Amino acid sequence: MKFKINRDHFNSGLQLVSNVVSSRKTMPILQNVLLEAKENTVFLTTTNLDLGIRCCVKATVEEEGSVTLPVKELSRIVRELADIEVSIESSGVTKVNISTRGSTFNLLGIDSKEYPPLPVLDQKDSFSIPRDEVLEMLKSVSYAQSINEERYMLKGVFFKKDKNDLSLVATDGRRLAVAGTALKEENAESLCEFILPSMTVNELEKLPRVGDMIQISFTDRQVEIELKVSEEKHDDQGLRGSIQLISKVVEGKYPNFKQVIPKDNFKKAGVERELMQECVSRAALISDERITLKIKSQEMEITGQSLMGDACENLPIDYEGEDATVSFNPKFILDPLKSVRKDKIILEFRDDMSPGVFKVEPSSDNNISILCVVMPIRTD
Numbered sequence: 001m002k003f004k005i006n007r008d009h010f011n012s013g014l015q016l017v018s019n020v021v022s023s024r025k026t027m028p029i030l031q032n033v034l035l036e037a038k039e040n041t042v043f044l045t046t047t048n049l050d051l052g053i054r055c056c057v058k059a060t061v062e063e064e065g066s067v068t069l070p071v072k073e074l075s076r077i078v079r080e081l082a083d084i085e086v087s088i089e090s091s092g093v094t095k096v097n098i099s100t101r102g103s104t105f106n107l108l109g110i111d112s113k114e115y116p117p118l119p120v121l122d123q124k125d126s127f128s129i130p131r132d133e134v135l136e137m138l139k140s141v142s143y144a145q146s147i148n149e150e151r152y153m154l155k156g157v158f159f160k161k162d163k164n165d166l167s168l169v170a171t172d173g174r175r176l177a178v179a180g181t182a183l184k185e186e187n188a189e190s191l192c193e194f195i196l197p198s199m200t201v202n203e204l205e206k207l208p209r210v211g212d213m214i215q216i217s218f219t220d221r222q223v224e225i226e227l228k229v230s231e232e233k234h235d236d237q238g239l240r241g242s243i244q245l246i247s248k249v250v251e252g253k254y255p256n257f258k259q260v261i262p263k264d265n266f267k268k269a270g271v272e273r274e275l276m277q278e279c280v281s282r283a284a285l286i287s288d289e290r291i292t293l294k295i296k297s298q299e300m301e302i303t304g305q306s307l308m309g310d311a312c313e314n315l316p317i318d319y320e321g322e323d324a325t326v327s328f329n330p331k332f333i334l335d336p337l338k339s340v341r342k343d344k345i346i347l348e349f350r351d352d353m354s355p356g357v358f359k360v361e362p363s364s365d366n367n368i369s370i371l372c373v374v375m376p377i378r379t380d
Contacts, residue, residue, distance in 0.1 A: 001065025001090040003037045007081050009238025013044045013057040014075045021071050022048035032068035034115045037061045041240055050248050051200050052118040056241040066112035067096055077105050118246050121224050126217035134214055137168045138205055140370045141177035143335040144170040145198050153252040156195045169257050175332050176260050176373040194218055195250035210234040223247050266348035270318030273345045277337040279313035284330035286311040290377050292327040326352045327377040336372035
C-alpha cells in the first residue's frame with residue numbers, strides 16, 4: 001500500500017471516525033482504524049461492534065492495499081505534521097511509514113484481514129430526509145434521553161415513521177421531547193419504529209455539513225445512516241462518496257409516549273424564547289433545583305429561592321386569562337429553550353399539579369413541530 005494525501009483532509013477523516021473506537025482491551029484491533037487505499041481514495045473505518053462508521057478521503061494511490069493502525073496515535077501524528085502533503089507506505093502487512101518533508105514515523109499496526117467487517121443490511125427498508133432537518137430534530141429531543149442504565153430502552157431516540165409522518169422522541173421519565181415533520185419523498189409509505197442508541201445519536205449529530213440528504217435504512221436489528229457527500233460544493237474538505245454509520249438498535253418496545261402528552265384544554269402563553277432562557281438562567285443562580293413561574297395577564301414572574309437568598313425576574317408575555325403558578329426544575333426548562341431555533345414559543349399550563357408543555361409550531365420556512373412535556377415540582 002502506498003499513497004499521498006493532504007494532511008488536513010486526512011486529519012478531518014480521522015477525527016470523523018475516531019470517536020467510535022472501542023476501549024475493549026480484549027480486542028486490541030478495535031482500537032485501530034482500517035485504512036483501505038484504492039482508486040485514488042482512502043477508506044477509513046472504525047467500529048466498536050455496536051456502531052461502525054466509514055468515510056472516504058481523496059488521495060493519490062500508487063499501490064492499493066490495506067492495514068489497520070492505532071487511531072489515537074495516528075491522529076496525533078497527522079495533526080502535528082508540518083508539511084501539507086503526507087506520504088503513507090506499508091512494508092509487510094503491519095508496518096507503515098508516515099513521512100513528510102523533514103519528518104518520518106514508523107507505526108506498527110495489525111493485519112487488516114483480522115478487522116471485523118461492517119454489517120451489510122439485507123432486506124432493508126429506507127427513507128430519505130434533509131440533513132439539516134433530521135439534525136435539528138435530533139437536537140430538539142436528544143437532551144431528554146435517559147442516562148439510567150436500568151432503563152435501557154430510554155437510552156436513545158425513538159424513530160417512528162407512519163407513512164410520510166416522522167417523529168423523533170426521547171424521555172427520561174421526568175420530561176418528554178417530541179419533534180415531528182412530514183417527509184417529502186414519494187416512496188415514504190413504509191412503516192418503521194426503532195430506538196437509535198445514544199452513542200449513535202451523538203455521532204449522527206456530529207456529521208459535517210458536506211451533503212444535503214441523509215438516507216436511513218433499517219431492519220429489525222440494525223440501522224444504516226448514509227450522508228452522500230456533495231463533492232462539488234465541499235471539495236476543500238477532501239471527502240468523497242458518502243459517510244456511513246451502521247448501528248445496532250436498542251432492543252425492546254418503546255413506551256407509548258402519546259399518552260404522556262396532555263390532551264386537556266390548557267391555557268396558552270406566547271413567550272420570547274431567548275428572553276425566557278436568560279431570565280430562567282439568572283433565577284437558577286440562586287436556586288438550581290426549583291424555580292416558580294407566576295403567570296399573569298401579559299406578564300410572567302420567574303422566582304428562585306434557597307438558603308442563599310432569592311431572585312426575581314419579570315418578562316412580558318402574550319397572555320390573557322386567570323393567574324397561575326407552577327414550579328419546575330430549571331434545567332428541564334432550559335434544555336428545550338436552548339435546543340430550538342425559533343424566536344417565539346408557546347407555553348401551555350393549567351395548575352401547579354399539571355405538567356407544562358413547551359411548543360414550537362411548524363411554519364412556512366420550517367416544517368418541524370416540537371414539543372416538550374415537563375413534569376412540575378409541587379408548590380408548597
